[in-house]
Amino acid sequence: MEYEAVIGLEVHVQLKTQSKMFCGCATAFGAEPNTLVCPVCLGYPGVLPVMNEEAVRKTILSGLMLGCEIARFSKWDRKNYFYPDMPKNYQISQYDLPLCIGGAVAIPGKKLGITRIHLEEDVAKSFHYETTSGVDFNRAGTPLMEIVSEPDMRTTEEAFAYLTALKEVLIGGGVSDCDMEKGQLRCDANVSVRPVGQKAFGEKIEIKNMNSISGVRRALAYEIQRQIAAAKRGEKMVQETRRWDDEAGVTSVMRTKEHAHDYRYFPEPDLMPVVVSEAWLAEIRSAVPELPEAKRKRFVEQYGLPEYDAEVLVADAAVAAYYEQAAAGSKNPKAISNWVMTELLGKFADNKIAPLQLAELVAAIDGGQISGKMAKDVFAEMFATGKGATVIIKEKGLVQVSDAGALEVLAEQAIAANPKSVADYRAGNASAINFLKGQVMKLSKGKANPQLVGEILARKLQA
Amino acid sequence: MSLHTLTVCQLRDKIRTGEVSSREATQSLLNRIASVDGKVKAYNWLNADNALAQADAAKKGGVLAGVPVAIKDVINVDGQPCTCASKILQGYVAPYDATVIRKLREAGAILVGRTNMDEFAMGSSTENSSWGTTCNPWDLTRIPGGSSGGSAAAVAADEAFAALGSDTGGSIRQPAALCGCVGLKPTYGRVSRYGLVAFASSLDQIGSFTKDVRDAALLLSVISGHDPMDSTSVPRPVPDYVAALERGVKGLRIGLPKEYFIPGMDREVEAAVRAAIAKLVSLGAEVVEISLPHTDYAVAVYYLIATAEASANLARFDGVRYGARVKGEDVIDTYGKTRGSGFGPEVKRRIILGTYALSAGYYDAYYLRAQKVRTLIRQDFEKAFAKCDVIVTPTTPEVAFKAGEKSGDPLKMYLSDIFTISVNLAGNCGVSIPCGFAHKLPIGLQIIGKAFDEETVLRTAYAYEQATAWHKERPVL
Secondary structure: OOEEEEEEEEEEEEOOOOEOOOOOOEOOOOOOOOOOOOOOOOOOOOOOOOOOHHHHHHHHHHHHHOOOEEOOEEOOEEEEOOOOOOOOOEEEEOOOOOOEEOOEEEEOOEEEEEEEEEEEEOOOEEEEOOOOEEEEOOOOOOEEEEEEEOOOEOOHHHHHHHHHHHHHHHHHOOOOOOOHHHOOEEEEEEEEEEEOOOOOOOOOEEEEEEOOHHHHHHHHHHHHHHHHHHHHOOOOOOOEEEEEEOOOOEEEEEEEHHHOOOOOOEEOOOOOOEEOOHHHHHHHHOOOOOOHHHHHHHHHHHHOOOHHHHHHHHOOHHHHHHHHHHHHOOOOHHHHHHHHHHHHOOOHHHOOOOHHHHHHHHHHHHOOOOOHHHHHHHHHHHHHHOOOHHHHHHHOOOOOEOOHHHHHHHHHHHHHHOHHHHHHHHOOOOOHHHHHHHHHHHHOOOOEOHHHHHHHHHHHHHO | OOHHHOOHHHHHHHHHHOOOOHHHHHHHHHHHHHHHHHHHOOEEEEOHHHHHHHHHHOOOOOOOOOOEEEEEOOEOOOOOEOOOOOHHHOOOEOOOOOHHHHHHHHOOOEEEEEEOOOHHHOOOOOOOOOOOOOOEOOEOOEOOOOOOHHHHHHHHOOOOOEEEEEEOOOOOHHHHHHHOOEEEEOOOOOEOOOOEOOOOOOOOEEEEEEOOHHHHHHHHHHHEOOOOOOOOOOOOOOOOOOHHHHHOOOOOEEEEEHHHOOOOOOHHHHHHHHHHHHHHHHOOOEEEEEOOOOHHHHHHHHHHHHHHHHHHHHHHOOOOOOOOOOOOOOHHHHHHHHHHHHOOHHHHHHHHHHHHHHOOOOOHHHHHHHHHHHHHHHHHHHHHOOOOOEEEEEOOOOOOOEOOOOOOOHHHHHHHHOOOHHHHHHOOEEEEEEEEEEOOEEEEEEEEEOOOOHHHHHHHHHHHHHHOOHHHOOOOO
């Protein structure tokens, strides 16, 4: 019997806000432990939460980007459980009235449904030593958005594509940096298997502790195989939560259904419900950026780029914006794309070249002023100094020699000095001309227009 | 005349004119505390040097410049202990000021000490304090009421010019009634809760204990107002409550809820309350009979909602970040041992009740149902206030009871708040003022107002107070 997997993902995303969800403490990664804290995020007696409106705005923006319905009335709830990383031993979250409902993430050829998006506060971080443990509360209270998918994924690849596309949207919208290494994006999965053709879902198994996208990929692949093997042996799955061990590459039981938490959710009495006015919603809607999928399509149509170029450029919103500014000032958008992709990507942060300066460089090449080889040197200098292409070309005296008379003289010299290559060429070895071409370039100190040199040599050798 | 017997307004005026200094007043108060608090036991913590230093540094010109105020041990004062009368907060020193404390400081008040209470404000007799019971200044064998028993007893015994307390189901009005002082519970949202250690967040409200109604109006003017740190505080302007006192009660419609004059009531208490109503009528008020039909459910609703919220609010006391910690084998064991030895029996009872009410499978039947009935109780008040301007009732069905009399029977104890609890559930404001004596013990008259209509409540109380002398009676200690 053939089996297929059914996968749903719960993704937690730390929002990029200046301050925490319910207090004024800064959100920053890597600060000294317990320095970004106050009585509120430490859960001291008597403190009260105050909602961070920017976090709500970013959640609504995410919902709009993902095609969710935005709740006009939503509320906060307390989720109760004891853990040392929970300052109040309850987490302020949203239970039955989340901010966003429905929506989807588009992957190539398919739309993967979203059930809901809600907002909550992050917990602290525990550290375990040999005999003791420590808690760093810097992270406690960071705005955390939870995106719950529908069980729409059937393969590990689809889950991977979902995460990649989701990340792209959220980064593009400036909602989060989604850096998994820094814990800005965390993912739990619900996995079950069923015989192909069967409608009903199998018993779902929740997998936790996958700390990288590749971890998610490996954990899902392992778990699907494990469940299919068990099904083939005739074993029945029971609902449980399993922990992914990245080093060992296996999942193991964390808790069974009988030990599932009763979170005793109830409405948070310290906060007012969130009422989203039409005016506020319209204002947020006006800030929704172009989605990556639409942008890629536009790049192909507007700039005549291959799909590959569009994908690479759009992957980083800053790079895409740079490209668009450069392309706007150029007659050769594909050449701009080549320069950006081969020379700028990876060191974009250190770039000193203004977009229009790059367009100027491409124009200099296309106009025959400098050769492609010269352009590389000019680019390097532009990158380091921020000077314009024309300025550098002038300073270095790099202007390409396209004067046919001068080149003819140099060609004569090369022919006279290299009779062997001339003989080879005439004997039918066409590539021998390249050596002669090189000699001319040398004589011109690299400034000769290579295309013109080729033409002159060919004409002279045939004579 | 000794300085400690003055009201806040009297003392403030004497300090303003330079007749007395804040240091003299504070010293007089400290002397009084030294001489009688061994009997009353109203204070949990006191620091004479600290109080005198504050008096010397007190801001001139503030509304309360130089006036010492006592604070219930549940409101955070930066640098002072805040134990909530619980062993679990033994050694905890507050690292910040509650908003009401900031406002008091800005008005020039001296924060003289911490008053005793039922542990985490759970109780009606102050017998649930981990630091010992406070005694009623009128009869030391009796309880002062609770949970703000320390604040009430301190004001009644002239051990405080005024005190702050908190009222979740009657914890200001009931002890004020039993000790014979003025206890004001403002409308939910009128006073910031920031810095008040939460018992039941949707019911808690900070208020005052004073020797007369004018002082209550003055204190409310100081502590009220919207606070960006408390999302449930309401952005409404703060009226001049003192100026509103003199308007009288001519034409005022007084609602008498038939459900509040019940068979089991102490006859002398009922007689005193009826006499007080007659007095108000003689001053020009009219009586209207009203009904609050869901009154019978109030105590049950209260003990579901308050305990549910408390079960979450008190979860933070786990020994991890502050307060007492009893080390166990592992973290779960540490939680168990810390909370097991840190909380007293009534607090544990309520945490368990609340946890149960919120549990899967019970939530709908208990918590959700209770919230629905709470809405009905609120609607009762809305309908009633269409017919009247204030509602007048006894504050409690009986006068102060003997220590130990009800501590073995939680239900009996819960019923002593039967007339005050509905007001918290509805969110309205209410005051208790002295209206006589029964068996030589004070009786309280409760005046309930519409939401944010403290002005009418206070002017009714003031009119009655001006026409009577009950508030001038003092216990002999």
